[in-house]
Amino acid sequence: MDVNELVLTVFSGLSPLVMEDVADEGERIVVRARTPLDTAVCPVCGASSGRVHGYHWRTVADVPVGGRRVVVRVRVRRLVCPTRGCRHTFREQVPGVLERYQRRTARLTRQVKAVVKELAGRAGSRLLAMLAVGLSRHTALRTLLRIPLPIGR
Known part of the structure; x- marks a missing residue:
């Protein structure tokens, strides 16, 4: 290769x-x-x-x-x-790579959302820092709040 x-x-x-x-x-x-x-x-x-x-x-x-x-x-x-x-x-x-006004690629945003969905705030930002993604706890919470709620009962 x-x-x-x-x-x-x-x-x-x-x-x-x-x-x-x-x-x-x-x-x-x-x-x-x-x-x-x-x-x-x-x-x-x-x-x-x-x-x-x-x-x-x-x-x-x-x-x-x-x-x-x-x-x-x-x-x-x-x-x-x-x-x-x-x-x-x-x-x-x-589309699919750079979304309008965003400072992260779409695939990094998906990974950040997966982490903050499980560990919001400080815990999420600490784990992301260990994964070499610098993100404050406030940004982690804002990202969590932007995730749409599941549609269901």
Whole structure:
């Protein structure tokens, strides 16, 4: 197995992104990636757009590897809607990987929710710290409160 295959295996949850570089910075691993050059859908009118208005960097935390934090820096495009009446600019989203306004990847959020569902507050934040996921007890409680209640009797 060559290095590129190993990187793709370890960071398989980031597969919708185009990975450009993985750097070992001691206590953390930094992954540089970009979104694919596909078109994106305007959230206002639903038209497809590939016209780039600009770029910006998003930095999100991902699932730890080998007891070290993983930081993903993603170059995201800001696109312009081609519809004459709309002309709205919007940032492309990567569903299943990067959710809007979030500082964690979707798979790290799932793991955090699983821990805080069992151990809320201080206990959850202590366990997550041992798993190399820095999270305060207040954030653990906010995450717990965001989990929808089960529908049933």
